[in-house]
Amino acid sequence: MNILVCISQVPDTTSKIAFTDGNTKFDTNGVQYIVNPSDEWYALVRALELKEGGGGIVTIITVGNADVDPVIRKALAIGADDAVRINSDAKDSYYVAAQIAEYAKTKSFDLIITGNQTIDFNNAEVGGMIAELIGWDYITPCNKLEVNGNVCKIESEVAGSTRVLEAPTPLVISAAKGMAEARIPNMRGIMAARTKPITVVEPAAVSPQVKINVFELPPAKAGVKMIDPENMDELVKLLHTEAKVI
Amino acid sequence: MSVLVFVEAANGKIKKAGFEGVTYAKNTADQLSNSVTAIVFGNADAAEVSSLGEYGATKVLHAKGDVFNNLDAGAFTSAVAAAVEKENADVIIFPFDNSGKAIAPRLSAKLKAGLVSGALSYPTTSGGFKVKKNVFSGKAIAEVEITTAKKIIAFTPNSVGAHKASGSASVEDFAPSVNASKIKLLEVKKQEGDIPLPEAELVVSAGRGMKGPENWAPVEELAKVLGAATACSRPVADAHWRPHHEHVGQTGIAIRPNLYIAIGISGAIQHLAGVNQSKVIVVINNDAEAPFFKAADYGVLGDAFQIVPKLVEAVKKFKASQN
Known part of the structure; x- marks a missing residue:
């Protein structure tokens, strides 16, 4: 089974979020970058497990300039066989999806897996867009994935229920919690990653559909009001009369 | 148009x-x-x-x-x-x-x-x-x-x-003309709990401070009297104290209820990422240094095993007075 795993570089969870140029650009000063957690922990690791169980090739793809190579190496160290980098800024979700779709059309993948959401722009958009652009089915979120021949059995947890679905490949899925457990790259993987190929592909001509004009920080909290632990009636009263939530 | x-x-x-x-x-x-x-x-x-x-x-x-x-x-x-x-x-x-x-x-x-x-x-x-x-x-x-x-x-x-x-x-x-689907829905398993977490207006959530899955009764009782959904932190879901679908946070689900009550959750940045859009946050914790207090609207410092039952009684009294 040939699997394409889409990964995205994102600022580390603990990064300070600040902006420059009149709040129009993300301040990258001092920011550490990581592979987006659901791309790495769930999408990539499950793809590797499927390969280990039934053979095949796991290719990772990302849209970014050369400065994302360290994050690609990390994914290779975890065990991906090879990597493709579309040589361009990730302008918006549609732009990214269209680049990946263009590449995927020239190959014969059975599965394309994305993480269910990135922790930077929180869009959850790229997987569905790829599916539409290449005319495949799309299932989100996938919390469990088993593959038997060309049939995928998927558990999808949605509000209040778990749906058990069956769908033939080729398929695009978005990976969420439960699909796999995070793996830490070992020394052999890290050494091997140094010599694995990163294929650089020039981007197709695609127009983005949205643009970010400006960022702002959310209003600061007024500060916590401490309540006497012996006086829960007071808390209930405040929740009713002041906060008006009960 | x-x-x-x-x-x-x-x-x-x-x-x-x-x-x-x-x-x-x-x-x-x-x-x-x-x-x-x-x-x-x-x-x-x-x-x-x-x-x-x-x-x-x-x-x-x-x-x-x-x-x-x-x-x-x-x-x-x-x-x-x-x-x-x-x-x-x-x-x-x-x-x-x-x-x-x-x-x-x-x-x-x-x-x-x-x-x-x-x-x-x-x-x-x-x-x-x-x-x-x-x-x-x-x-x-x-x-x-x-x-x-x-x-x-x-x-x-x-x-x-x-x-x-x-x-x-x-x-x-x-009745639009739509191609036949290749996807088959085999089964829908209903999750426990009456109120689906993503839709809940009130959420009662608990973490490692509860010390073990056998101690969840007061949390569930509080959720019941409020008409709230229950949620949990990642370590609790990872330890299988609670089901995965209750896990809120960066790698679980993100929610935006009107009221989020966090019991025995320290408030790691990954957890806050999933709940910081809640309109009102109440934090109950015995550690005054818990980072969650900084993100809270109301805080109660003390032993959850003492406080939560008192809160349950206070809510019951309030509900009775509303009828």
Whole structure:
């Protein structure tokens, strides 16, 4: 089974979020970058497990300039066989999806897996867009994935229920919690990653559909009001009369 | 021109996000001097479906067809696209829930319509079509401009609320031609708990401070008397003290209830990313240094095993006084 795993570089969870140029650009000063957690922990690791169980090739793809190579190496160290980098800024979700779709059309993948959401722009958009652009089915979120021949059995947890679905490949899925457990790259993987190929592909001509004009920080909290632990009636009263939530 | 809004019904009732979606669409349509058409999927009778008129829809298309039973995003996308064409819609509204996440991106790619996911407030439409949304897991807000002719917004549930307007809607059945689905729905397993977490207005959540799964009774009792859903932190889900679907946080689900009560949760940044959009946060913790207090509106410092039962009694007393 040939699997394409889409990964995205994102600022580390603990990064300070600040902006420059009149709040129009993300301040990258001092920011550490990581592979987006659901791309790495769930999408990539499950793809590797499927390969280990039934053979095949796991290719990772990302849209970014050369400065994302360290994050690609990390994914290779975890065990991906090879990597493709579309040589361009990730302008918006549609732009990214269209680049990946263009590449995927020239190959014969059975599965394309994305993480269910990135922790930077929180869009959850790229997987569905790829599916539409290449005319495949799309299932989100996938919390469990088993593959038997060309049939995928998927558990999808949605509000209040778990749906058990069956769908033939080729398929695009978005990976969420439960699909796999995070793996830490070992020394052999890290050494091997140094010599694995990163294929650089020039981007197709695609127009983005949205643009970010400006960022702002959310209003600061007024500060916590401490309540006497012996006086829960007071808390209930405040929740009713002041906060008006009960 | 019209604004089209995607609405779901289940078990004969319009889902809560459906009324909020129509409210969102009505505001947008008023700005553009357009009317609102709702496309409804799922089982509900005509009276229930036509109640969308009270929130500002003038027309309801009730989509019917077995093809929608398999929950295939492609089939829903084709149907919504057919409704966009029929209604000459130039703005399409979805809730940013599981259905919205499955369908809106496909529709965006199909119609070449720019999409903003996770909108926090109504769009502004003079001088560019702009929508504010959360980025960096709630640590910042971005103003996003959609530059295509057709536009799609997936709004964050519980962000603008559902508001009644005056009006009524005509209802018609809608049976678009949609390709047969290759996806088969084998089974739907109902999760425990009466209130699905993503839709809950009140949430009671607990973490490692509860010391073990056998100690959850007061947490569940508090949720029960409040009419709240239960949630938990990641370590608790990872240790299988609680089911995974209760896990809120960066790698679990993100929620936006009116009230989030965190019991014995320290408030790691990954947890806050999933709950920091809650309107009011109450933190109960025995560690004065717990970072969660900094994100809280109300804090109670002390032993949860003493405090929670007292809170349960206080809520019971309050509920009795309301009747």
